[in-house]
Amino acid sequence: MASKLSIAALAATVPLVHSHFTFIRLALNDEWQAPTRYIRNKTSPFEDVNHVGRISSTRYNVYPTYWDDYDESVRCGRDHMAHAADTEVLTLSAGDTITVAHTRYDPTAYTDDQWTNCPDDRGSCDPARADRVMDFNHRGPIITHLSQVPDGEDVRTYDGAGDWVKIHRIGFDLSGVAAAPIHWLPYNDDQLPARYIFQIPPQIPAGQYLLRFDLVNTGTHGVYANNETWTDPAQLYATCAQIQVESAASGALPAGIGIPEAMSPDSPGMTTSTDMYQLLTVDEDYVYPGGLLWDGENMVVDKPDV
Ligand SMILES: *[C@@H]1O[C@H](CO)[C@@H](O)[C@H](O)[C@H]1NC(C)=O
Ligand SMILES: *[C@@H]1O[C@H](CO)[C@@H](O)[C@H](O)[C@H]1NC(C)=O
Numbered sequence: 321m322a323s324k325l326s327i328a329a330l331a332a333t334v335p336l337v338h339s340h341f342t343f344i345r346l347a348l349n350d351e352w353q354a355p356t357r358y359i360r361n362k363t364s365p366f367e368d369v370n371h372v373g374r375i376s377s378t379r380y381n382v383y384p385t386y387w388d389d390y391d392e393s394v395r396c397g398r399d400h401m402a403h404a405a406d407t408e409v410l411t412l413s414a415g416d417t418i419t420v421a422h423t424r425y426d427p428t429a430y431t432d433d434q435w436t437n438c439p440d441d442r443g444s445c446d447p448a449r450a451d452r453v454m455d456f457n458h459r460g461p462i463i464t465h466l467s468q469v470p471d472g473e474d475v476r477t478y479d480g481a482g483d484w485v486k487i488h489r490i491g492f493d494l495s496g497v498a499a500a501p502i503h504w505l506p507y508n509d510d511q512l513p514a515r516y517i518f519q520i521p522p523q524i525p526a527g528q529y530l531l532r533f534d535l536v537n538t539g540t541h542g543v544y545a546n547n548e549t550w551t552d553p554a555q556l557y558a559t560c561a562q563i564q565v566e567s568a569a570s571g572a573l574p575a576g577i578g579i580p581e582a583m584s585p586d587s588p589g590m591t592t593s594t595d596m597y598q599l600l601t602v603d604e605d606y607v608y609p610g611g612l613l614w615d616g617e618n619m620v621v622d623k624p625d626v
Contacts, residue, residue, distance in 0.1 A: 340382045340424065341456060342397070343533040343559040345435070345443040347419035348412055352443045355423075355435050358410040358561045363399035364426070374553075381426050384537065384555035387583040387590070394580035395480035396532060396560035404476050407562050414567035415522040419443065419515065420464075420533050422557075423454060440512060453512045458537040458555065459504040459599075461589075463610040464488040464518055465532040468525075468573055475528035475562045484532065485576035486610045486622065488518035494626050500599035506535060521616040526567040530560045532579075536609045539585050540597035553585045554609070574619050577611035589622075602626065 342362070345355040362381055368389045370377035375384060385393040392401060412418075421443030425434060431447065438445035438452065445452040465484040469475045496503040505514035516533075537555035544550060585591045589609030595601045602624060612619035 340384055340458070340555075340557070341422045341535075342382045342557060343420050343422045345421040345423075346410070346561060347421075347443055348410065349416055350419065350441075352419075352421075353410075355421075355430070355444070358408050358563070360396055360400040360407050360560050360562065361403040362397040362559075363402055366393075366398040368393055368398060375555075382424060384557055386553050386556065387580045387585070387587075388553070389580075391481075391580055392479065394556060394558060394583060396530065397558050400560065401479055404478075404562070407476070409475055409528070409562045409564050411564045411566065412520060414520055414524050414526075414565055414569055416520050417517060418520060418531070419517040421454070421516070422456065422535075424457065440515075442512075442515075451512075455508075455510045456506050456513050456535060457510065458535065459507040460535055460537045460554070461492070461504070461608050462490040462506050462514075462516055462533070462535050463608065464534075465576070465579075465610060466520075466524070466573070467530045467532065467576070469528040469530070475530065475564070478528075478530060480530050480532070480560065480579065483573075483576035484579050484582075484611070485573055486613050487521055489608050489610070489613060489622055490514050490516065491608055491624055492626075494602075496599055502596065502599035502602065520563075520565065521614065522567075523569050523571055523616040524565055524567055524573060525569050525571065526565055528562070528564050531563050532558060532560045534558045534610070536583075536590065538589070538597065538609070539591040540594050541585070541591055542594045551585050551591060554583070554590050556583060574614055576614075582611055583609070 364381040433447045444454045446454045467484045469478045492504045494501040535557045539554035541551040596603045608622040613622040
């Protein structure tokens with residue numbers, strides 16, 4: 321806890337460029353597209369809701385958002401609707417694969433060598449590191465959702481107020497050290513993250529969608545010595561791409577979650593015990609956040625496979 325709070329306190333006074341991250345680039349069927357292409361931008365700096373004790377209300381591009389920030393910030397990133405009309409729409413086919421890359425740099429600090437010849441065919445890398453790995457500096461699962469654009473609307477004007485269906489998740493395994501076995505695959509102890517790659521379900525109907533990428537830096541709660549309880553809510557890192565899906569599938573998408581409603585500290589998977597937060601033990605009833613996982617056929621409870 322102490323480390324999360326002290327990072328927040330530091331960020332309140334210094335507009336750190338390298339402190340957090342944002343999803344920023346995608347590959348279609350292993351072909352990297354230009355950084356930012358097809359992805360709604362965020363306005364930065366931006367005045368979001370001021371929560372006492374959390375990160376500053378003045379948020380920069382790579383800063384997190386919280387469930388009780390503006391709805392718009394939680395859905396697809398701060399002020400994303402101001403950028404929707406200027407964002408291209410990626411046409412793809414149901415069954416195609418998408419790979420996603422993130423950056424810890426502010427747009428004002430982008431350089432070409434963050435995007436080219438990255439090790440392991442990643443879409444981003446960090447020239448400041450000898451191994452050039454672009455790491456995640458926070459733990460937690462990566463979750464991916466789709467929201468179908470309502471009839472009669474265009475993806476360039478859709479705000480994401482409808483249902484969101486989880487189609488992919490990257491979680492943890494128990495390969496950490498004996499005393500702290502939980503090993504988050506995206507975080508990977510600040511080393512090369514798990515590859516963020518998934519399939520657009522072959523079963524999804526044709527149409528336009530928002531495709532949402534997020535890493536949930538899971539919240540935690542505990543009890544003070546005086547028996548008062550505290551909750552430190554999850555940090556969220558939402559970004560959306562605009563896509564047009566070609567498909568022969570005739571079924572409908574299942575019902576999903578609402579955002580931000582399903583991202584509150586009381587929602588499944590959004591808050592863990594301090595023991596789980598500190599990687600010691602998995603909470604007995606733990607499920608990954610973001611609702612049920614659609615496997616293309618059924619909505620399944622998204623529990624760790626450990
Ligand atoms: C996105 O917004 C940032 C400011 O937050 C700006 O520096 C950057 O150029 C924008 N990117 C695009 C692709 O418009
Ligand atoms: C906290 O709760 C425990 C268990 O109910 C109790 O024994 C203890 O006296 C309480 N402490 C305070 C400071 O109220």
